[in-house]
Amino acid sequence: MTLYLNLAEMLGARIEQGLYRPGQRLPSVRALSVEHGVSLSTVQQAYRMLEDNGLVAPRPKSGYFVTDHRSLPALPAVTRPAQRPVEISQWEQVLELVRGTPRPDVVQLGRGMPDVNSPSLKPLLRSLAQLSRRQDMPGLYYDNIHGNIALREQIARLMLDSGCHVSPADLVVTTGCHEALSTSIRAVCEPGDIVAVDSPSFHGAMQTLKGLGMKALEIPTDPTTGISLEALEMALEQWPIKLIQITPSCNNPLGYIMPEARKKALLTLAQRYDVAILEDDVYGDLAYNYPRPPTVKSFDEDGRVLLCSSFSKTLAPGLRIGWVAPGRYLERVLHMKYIGTGSTCVQPQLAIADFIAGGHYHPHVRRMRSQYQRGRDLMSDWVARYFPPGTRVSRPQGGFMLWVELPESFDTLRLNRALLEQGVQIAVGSIFSASGKYRHCLRMNYAARPSAEIEAAVRKVGETALRLLVDHHSEA
Amino acid sequence: MTLYLNLAEMLGARIEQGLYRPGQRLPSVRALSVEHGVSLSTVQQAYRMLEDNGLVAPRPKSGYFVTDHRSLPALPAVTRPAQRPVEISQWEQVLELVRGTPRPDVVQLGRGMPDVNSPSLKPLLRSLAQLSRRQDMPGLYYDNIHGNIALREQIARLMLDSGCHVSPADLVVTTGCHEALSTSIRAVCEPGDIVAVDSPSFHGAMQTLKGLGMKALEIPTDPTTGISLEALEMALEQWPIKLIQITPSCNNPLGYIMPEARKKALLTLAQRYDVAILEDDVYGDLAYNYPRPPTVKSFDEDGRVLLCSSFSKTLAPGLRIGWVAPGRYLERVLHMKYIGTGSTCVQPQLAIADFIAGGHYHPHVRRMRSQYQRGRDLMSDWVARYFPPGTRVSRPQGGFMLWVELPESFDTLRLNRALLEQGVQIAVGSIFSASGKYRHCLRMNYAARPSAEIEAAVRKVGETALRLLVDHHSEA
Numbered sequence: 001m002t003l004y005l006n007l008a009e010m011l012g013a014r015i016e017q018g019l020y021r022p023g024q025r026l027p028s029v030r031a032l033s034v035e036h037g038v039s040l041s042t043v044q045q046a047y048r049m050l051e052d053n054g055l056v057a058p059r060p061k062s063g064y065f066v067t068d069h070r071s072l073p074a075l076p077a078v079t080r081p082a083q084r085p086v087e088i089s090q091w092e093q094v095l096e097l098v099r100g101t102p103r104p105d106v107v108q109l110g111r112g113m114p115d116v117n118s119p120s121l122k123p124l125l126r127s128l129a130q131l132s133r134r135q136d137m138p139g140l141y142y143d144n145i146h147g148n149i150a151l152r153e154q155i156a157r158l159m160l161d162s163g164c165h166v167s168p169a170d171l172v173v174t175t176g177c178h179e180a181l182s183t184s185i186r187a188v189c190e191p192g193d194i195v196a197v198d199s200p201s202f203h204g205a206m207q208t209l210k211g212l213g214m215k216a217l218e219i220p221t222d223p224t225t226g227i228s229l230e231a232l233e234m235a236l237e238q239w240p241i242k243l244i245q246i247t248p249s250c251n252n253p254l255g256y257i258m259p260e261a262r263k264k265a266l267l268t269l270a271q272r273y274d275v276a277i278l279e280d281d282v283y284g285d286l287a288y289n290y291p292r293p294p295t296v297k298s299f300d301e302d303g304r305v306l307l308c309s310s311f312s313k314t315l316a317p318g319l320r321i322g323w324v325a326p327g328r329y330l331e332r333v334l335h336m337k338y339i340g341t342g343s344t345c346v347q348p349q350l351a352i353a354d355f356i357a358g359g360h361y362h363p364h365v366r367r368m369r370s371q372y373q374r375g376r377d378l379m380s381d382w383v384a385r386y387f388p389p390g391t392r393v394s395r396p397q398g399g400f401m402l403w404v405e406l407p408e409s410f411d412t413l414r415l416n417r418a419l420l421e422q423g424v425q426i427a428v429g430s431i432f433s434a435s436g437k438y439r440h441c442l443r444m445n446y447a448a449r450p451s452a453e454i455e456a457a458v459r460k461v462g463e464t465a466l467r468l469l470v471d472h473h474s475e476a
Numbered sequence: 477m478t479l480y481l482n483l484a485e486m487l488g489a490r491i492e493q494g495l496y497r498p499g500q501r502l503p504s505v506r507a508l509s510v511e512h513g514v515s516l517s518t519v520q521q522a523y524r525m526l527e528d529n530g531l532v533a534p535r536p537k538s539g540y541f542v543t544d545h546r547s548l549p550a551l552p553a554v555t556r557p558a559q560r561p562v563e564i565s566q567w568e569q570v571l572e573l574v575r576g577t578p579r580p581d582v583v584q585l586g587r588g589m590p591d592v593n594s595p596s597l598k599p600l601l602r603s604l605a606q607l608s609r610r611q612d613m614p615g616l617y618y619d620n621i622h623g624n625i626a627l628r629e630q631i632a633r634l635m636l637d638s639g640c641h642v643s644p645a646d647l648v649v650t651t652g653c654h655e656a657l658s659t660s661i662r663a664v665c666e667p668g669d670i671v672a673v674d675s676p677s678f679h680g681a682m683q684t685l686k687g688l689g690m691k692a693l694e695i696p697t698d699p700t701t702g703i704s705l706e707a708l709e710m711a712l713e714q715w716p717i718k719l720i721q722i723t724p725s726c727n728n729p730l731g732y733i734m735p736e737a738r739k740k741a742l743l744t745l746a747q748r749y750d751v752a753i754l755e756d757d758v759y760g761d762l763a764y765n766y767p768r769p770p771t772v773k774s775f776d777e778d779g780r781v782l783l784c785s786s787f788s789k790t791l792a793p794g795l796r797i798g799w800v801a802p803g804r805y806l807e808r809v810l811h812m813k814y815i816g817t818g819s820t821c822v823q824p825q826l827a828i829a830d831f832i833a834g835g836h837y838h839p840h841v842r843r844m845r846s847q848y849q850r851g852r853d854l855m856s857d858w859v860a861r862y863f864p865p866g867t868r869v870s871r872p873q874g875g876f877m878l879w880v881e882l883p884e885s886f887d888t889l890r891l892n893r894a895l896l897e898q899g900v901q902i903a904v905g906s907i908f909s910a911s912g913k914y915r916h917c918l919r920m921n922y923a924a925r926p927s928a929e930i931e932a933a934v935r936k937v938g939e940t941a942l943r944l945l946v947d948h949h950s951e952a
Contacts, residue, residue, distance in 0.1 A: 094814070095811070113618060116616040125608045126608070137593075139604070139795070140597070140792035141794045142589060142794060145574050145575060175821070179816060179818075191666075211814075212815070213666075316615075317819075318619065336687055338574060338683060339658055340654070340655060340658050341658075345795065345824060
């Protein structure tokens with residue numbers, strides 16, 4: 001199974017990178033079979049998959065061609081947030097998003113929920129069930145505050161994929177990435193400290209800064225290459241920044257992957273100004289291109305990067321298993337972990353360790369990456385079709401979140417209220433800014449297997465936005 | 477099964493309360509059978525159980541008598557901690573206690589681990605296994621930050637036992653009681669604030685105060701009636717206290733239950749000085765007497781009590797499911813919950829809700845209460861037998877922790893080090909004080925089913941203590 005997926009991913013990556021352009025003919029099935037030492041049927045399977053993803057189309061007797069019908073919407077502009085430290089607002093909007101219990105009659109496009117219905121997750125459920133039947137009931141005991149050692153060994157192995165060499169003793173298992181973030185922030189910062197953040201930025205991390213009494217300094221961010229190093233350097237000159245908090249690989253909400261050279265340059269900056277880096281890598285393993293991008297942490301030599309991640313996006317969020325590789329801040333993070341939750345729920349840790357040790361992690365993640373990439377393409381198409389003209393859309397390189405920018409005057413809070421009556425929920429843009437910017441933006445989740453229901457929901461979002469825009473203009 | 481247990485508990489309680497004194501004759505089997513409308517064999521079962529617990533002894537042809545051979549060691553003295561707010565120390569000692577993975581070759585008398593081997597927990601494991609086999613995989617999804625509604629409904633019902641009338645909407649499910657404590661403290665206090673605590677006090681709660689930058693003001697505490705209200709009132713007059721943090725029911729580590737009248741008086745004090753109360757009730761359901769004592773929260777009329785609890789002591793700590801009933805601080809607690817961990821692990825929540833709904837909670841807790849009470853009696857006897865003369869011992873009214881006080885000059889840190897070589901771990905007294913007092917005290921866990929191995933471990937503690945005392949004196 002894995003051969004054709006690998007091949008499809010490689011071809012898909014080349015198309016994405018522009019090595020094969022729209023309308024161009026792709027290598028023949030026979031040529032690829034010889035080049036990669038795989039069977040003809042494997043190549044055919046790979047092409048069929050790319051065809052499913054809308055990336056290639058067969059022409060009778062001529063082979064496969066890169067599709068050219070897709071007219072991608074324009075990318076969002078580089079962001080221009082307020083260039084001074086601010087108290088973080090927007091808690092009420094975040095609360096509205098996270099408070100509700102998922103309802104079957106509402107299409108949830110707003111939350112960071114992966115697709116957990118894949119058959120490739122079945123071995124995880126089997127492990128969970130088996131653990132409950134074991135006579136020694138390992139799930140009922142306290143574990144130590146570091147987290148289960150078998151799981152930490154597996155995480156240390158997974159982290160090699162992103163270029164990180166850490167030992168299990170360097171890791172602390174946490175209650176989801178959320179706790180990884182909060183323990184890391186508290187390990188480095190005191191209330192009143194200034195933290196530089198990419199902008200837009202994950203609302204959970206920003207609410208954590210708010211709750212802990214820190215101020216956020218939002219740095220302009222490019223929707224394809226990430227946080228502006230030039231602006232960051234200026235900020236480091238001007239303000240006593242304690243921590244740089246970023247999501248450089250498969251950013252949430254923008255979806256970019258910061259190029260490797262820029263990751264290195266960021267680290268150099270942090271060294272020069274002696275600042276710690278909190279790197280949120282929770283979507284990193286869901287990069288569409290293989291191999292996955294290296295982390296900033298992988299270049300770190302003096303332990304100043306605290307890498308935070310979890311299985312909430314790659315496996316399932318209900319398990320609440322994350323981790324932090326805190327570098328030189330290990331002792332502080334352990335203390336903060338202890339005071340926050342004591343230790344982490346044991347059974348999911350053991351089940352995930354089993355799942356990875358059984359070789360199920362990579363096939364699952366590969367499968368989800370393909371599904372999410374296809375979801376991105378479809379949802380981008382739907383936005384292009386149903387949203388008001390001039391709408392800008394991100395071009396995610398991993399994960400399952402689309403960032404949509406409407407005209408500057410637009411208010412997505414109003415849109416969200418209008419949509420809830422129609423059974424659709426989106427994430428409003430303002431929660432991704434410390435100062436409530438991005439009111440004209442929204443984030444949508446394309447993780448679920450594409451369906452007519454989801455297309456109808458996206459259509460409702462677009463058409464409702466158009467209606468509100470027209471109302472607004474006629475009022476003005 | 478439950479009838480004889482109820483009866484045994486009632487009789488045990490009367491003996492404890494001194495209604496039947498040592499050497500006195502107890503009611504005949506026939507009389508009790510008539511009085512309580514139960515069969516003769518039920519009464520006989522109850523007496524056999526009390527006999528097992530060492531509370532009664534049969535005399536041929538005369539019936540049952542209260543045993544009088546037990547010479548209970550003296551109770552610890554009222555504590556006299558430093559009467560000023562202090563920065564909390566002792567993190568290194570706590571870390572040593574919680575960092576280790578439980579090892580089969582070490583008898584762990586130090587940690588707060590209940591006995592999870594009871595057959596009455598089996599239905600919980602069945603629920604966990606069944607949930608993993610369900611097609612809709614409820615355990616994999618995010619729940620809302622309040623916690624699962626089915627579980628909150630069950631918790632609200634359980635809380636009626638302690639006199640509390642709360643609705644599910646008043647509850648927030650947390651990652652163990654630890655998170656209940658940390659969210660509550662952060663909901664009420666800012667760094668630098670002063671928190672009044674009973675003393676000795678649970679090390680986890682104090683490390684949380686430390687990690688969040690608060691100062692602890694330790695209040696003298698009576699080993700049978702709890703925090704001194706007189707000393708507390710003086711402290712409230714003298715210092716700008718923001719929060720009173722106490723464990724009034726089955727206190728950890730002293731085991732007392734604060735009398736109802738004193739609980740009410742404490743609340744009146746808090747009202748007068750307009751201070752919030754954090755009530756840790758994590759051992760409350762394990763009170764040996766039935767019905768369990770009311771909480772301070774049950775008398776609260778203006779929402780100033782934040783009640784924190786969990787299933788870690790009543791069911792199993794590895795599940796990491798706790799809760800908080802935060803009263804007027806609900807919104808703040810929700811925010812702190814969100815920034816700390818986002819949401820709580822889902823599957824254990826669903827399994828516990830099933831377990832309670834299936835009627836398994838009360839029989840399990842009843843069974844554990846009896847076992848723990850017997851454990852207390854045995855361990856108290858062992859301490860009386862094996863420890864140096866003059867050792868003082870607490871008389872817990874619930875839970876499974878014994879507090880042991882050695883001569884003032886004694887150092888339990890040295891004792892602990894000497895014991896680790898012998899495969900025994902205790903909790904040193906100094907971690908239960910913000911200022912590192914109680915160095916001459918230690919806490920031992922008697923949750924596990926009594927065995928020769930545990931008796932041998934307690935004997936090692938006592939004999940090693942004696943040896944160190946003799947060494948100390950010959951050095952001096």
